[in-house]
Amino acid sequence: MNILVIGSGAREHTLVWKLSQSAKADKIYAIPGNPGMASLAECVPEISITDNDSMVKFAKENNVELAVVGPEVPLTNGAVDAFNAAGIKAFGPVQAAAEIEGSKAFSKGLMKKYNIPTAKYEVFTDAAAAKEYIKAEGAPIVIKADGLAAGKGVIVAMTLDEALGAIDEIMGDGAFGNAGSRVVVEEFMDGEEVSVLCFTDGKTIIPMVPSQDHKRVNDNDQGPNTGGMGAYAPAPVGTPELLAETQKLILEPTIKAMEKEGRLYKGCLYAGLMVTDGKPRVVEFNARFGDPETQVVLPLLESDLVDVMLSCIDGTLAETEVKWSKGAAVCVVMAAGGYPKSYNKGDEITGLKEAEAGGNIVFHAGTSEKDGHIYTNGGRVLGVVAKADGIKEAVDSAYASVDKIHFKAAHFRHDIAHWALERLKK
Structure with a gap:
C-alpha cells in the first residue's frame, strides 16, 4: 500500500524508517518530510501540514491508503477528520479527541471529573488572579500555557519571583502567543518522570516500552525546558508493577472517559507521568508519539507497525500481538x-x-x-x-x-x- 506521513521532524523520520520495514509498504510519501528521510520516502515540501484540503487531494491523487499524522498541530487542526471524510484510513485521534493535548485546561478538567491521578491545579484567564493564587500557594509551582507551545509552554518555577515572572512572560508578553491567553497553575510534583506511549483503538490499550525524556536543555536537568534533549528506553522506573497500576488507574480510565465525552480516542496516546513514592500521576497527555521518545521506542518494536496502526484504526487491536525486542x-x-x-x-x-x-x-x-x-x-x-x-x-x-x-x-x-x-x- 501507499503510505503518507505528515510532518518533518525526527519523530516523523523515525515513523518513516519503521513503516518502510513493513512488507505492506509499497511507496511512502512525506508532507513536507526532511532530507534524512528522502532515501525512504518521497518528500512533498510544497504542501503545508495545516492545509487539510491539499493533503487530502495529494493522498487521493497518489492512491494513499494509510495516512499517519505525526505532529500535534495538524491533529488539533482536524487532519484525521479530513482524511476520514475522504475515505482514507488515518492513524491519529480526530480533532475532538486531540483536544486532550490541544488544551491543558480540558485535559485537567477531564482528569478531575473522572478521578485520574494528577496534580492539583487552577485555570486562569486573568493575570492578576493567577498571581494572587500563586502567592497563596507559594513555590515551587508550575505554570503552563493552555494551548500548544511546541513542548516549551511549561515553566517550573522554584521561587515566587520566578513564578510571578512566568505569568508576566506568558500572559503579559505573549511568549507563546495565543497558547498563553489562558494558563494552568499546578502543584509542583517531585519525583522521577516516565513517558508511557500507548497504541489504542478506543477500547483496547497496549502500552509501549516505557521511556524517559530529558526536557531541560543543560546537564543535570538545568536550564529552560525544551522539546526534549534526548531519551532512552526502557526506563527502569517503569517497572511491571508501575505499568500495571498506570494501566488500571490512568490509561484505561482516560480512554473510557474520552469515549463517554463523545471523543472516541484512536491512535497513540502519550501519558507523561511523575512517579512519587512508587505512585504514578499524570503530568500531561499528548495526542501523538513523543519526540524524542519515538526515536528510542520504535527501534525496539518487533511487530509490523503498519499492522498495528491498521488495527488501531479498524478497532481490532485486541486481536493484534505487539512484540518488543530485548535490549x-x-x-x-x-x-x-x-x-x-x-x-x-x-x-x-x-x-x-x-x-x-x-x-x-x-x-x-x-x-x-x-x-x-x-x-x-x-x-x-x-x-x-x-x-x-x-x-x-x-x-x-x-x-x-x-x-x-x-x-x-x-x-x-x-x-x-x-x-x-x-x-x-x-
Missing part, C-alpha cells in the same frame, strides 16, 4: 547553538555517514539540503540513536556517534540516561 535504545539530541532561544540556521553538518557506519541511526529533526550537503534548519537538529543489549552500552555507542558529527555551535547534553545509570550503580 535498550538511547537518543542524544544535537541542537543548534542558542536553542531553545534564538539560534542560527544554515550551518553545514559533517560526519553523518561516519556516525551511522557502525549501525547507529541519525534521525533528522531540523535540517535542509542543498547540492548534496546537509545544513542546520531548526533548534533541535539531529537525534543520534543507538541500540544495544543494555543502557550503558547504548549510551556509549550513541555518544561515540555524536562525536563524529560536527556543525557550528552544536550543543547536546552529556548525561542522557543518567537516571537509569544511577539506578544500575545501586
Whole structure:
C-alpha cells in the first residue's frame, strides 16, 4: 500500500524508517518530510501540514491508503477528520479527541471529573488572579500555557519571583502567543518522570516500552525546558508493577472517559507521568508519539507497525500481538547553538555517514539540503540513536556517534540516561 506521513521532524523520520520495514509498504510519501528521510520516502515540501484540503487531494491523487499524522498541530487542526471524510484510513485521534493535548485546561478538567491521578491545579484567564493564587500557594509551582507551545509552554518555577515572572512572560508578553491567553497553575510534583506511549483503538490499550525524556536543555536537568534533549528506553522506573497500576488507574480510565465525552480516542496516546513514592500521576497527555521518545521506542518494536496502526484504526487491536525486542535504545539530541532561544540556521553538518557506519541511526529533526550537503534548519537538529543489549552500552555507542558529527555551535547534553545509570550503580 501507499503510505503518507505528515510532518518533518525526527519523530516523523523515525515513523518513516519503521513503516518502510513493513512488507505492506509499497511507496511512502512525506508532507513536507526532511532530507534524512528522502532515501525512504518521497518528500512533498510544497504542501503545508495545516492545509487539510491539499493533503487530502495529494493522498487521493497518489492512491494513499494509510495516512499517519505525526505532529500535534495538524491533529488539533482536524487532519484525521479530513482524511476520514475522504475515505482514507488515518492513524491519529480526530480533532475532538486531540483536544486532550490541544488544551491543558480540558485535559485537567477531564482528569478531575473522572478521578485520574494528577496534580492539583487552577485555570486562569486573568493575570492578576493567577498571581494572587500563586502567592497563596507559594513555590515551587508550575505554570503552563493552555494551548500548544511546541513542548516549551511549561515553566517550573522554584521561587515566587520566578513564578510571578512566568505569568508576566506568558500572559503579559505573549511568549507563546495565543497558547498563553489562558494558563494552568499546578502543584509542583517531585519525583522521577516516565513517558508511557500507548497504541489504542478506543477500547483496547497496549502500552509501549516505557521511556524517559530529558526536557531541560543543560546537564543535570538545568536550564529552560525544551522539546526534549534526548531519551532512552526502557526506563527502569517503569517497572511491571508501575505499568500495571498506570494501566488500571490512568490509561484505561482516560480512554473510557474520552469515549463517554463523545471523543472516541484512536491512535497513540502519550501519558507523561511523575512517579512519587512508587505512585504514578499524570503530568500531561499528548495526542501523538513523543519526540524524542519515538526515536528510542520504535527501534525496539518487533511487530509490523503498519499492522498495528491498521488495527488501531479498524478497532481490532485486541486481536493484534505487539512484540518488543530485548535490549535498550538511547537518543542524544544535537541542537543548534542558542536553542531553545534564538539560534542560527544554515550551518553545514559533517560526519553523518561516519556516525551511522557502525549501525547507529541519525534521525533528522531540523535540517535542509542543498547540492548534496546537509545544513542546520531548526533548534533541535539531529537525534543520534543507538541500540544495544543494555543502557550503558547504548549510551556509549550513541555518544561515540555524536562525536563524529560536527556543525557550528552544536550543543547536546552529556548525561542522557543518567537516571537509569544511577539506578544500575545501586
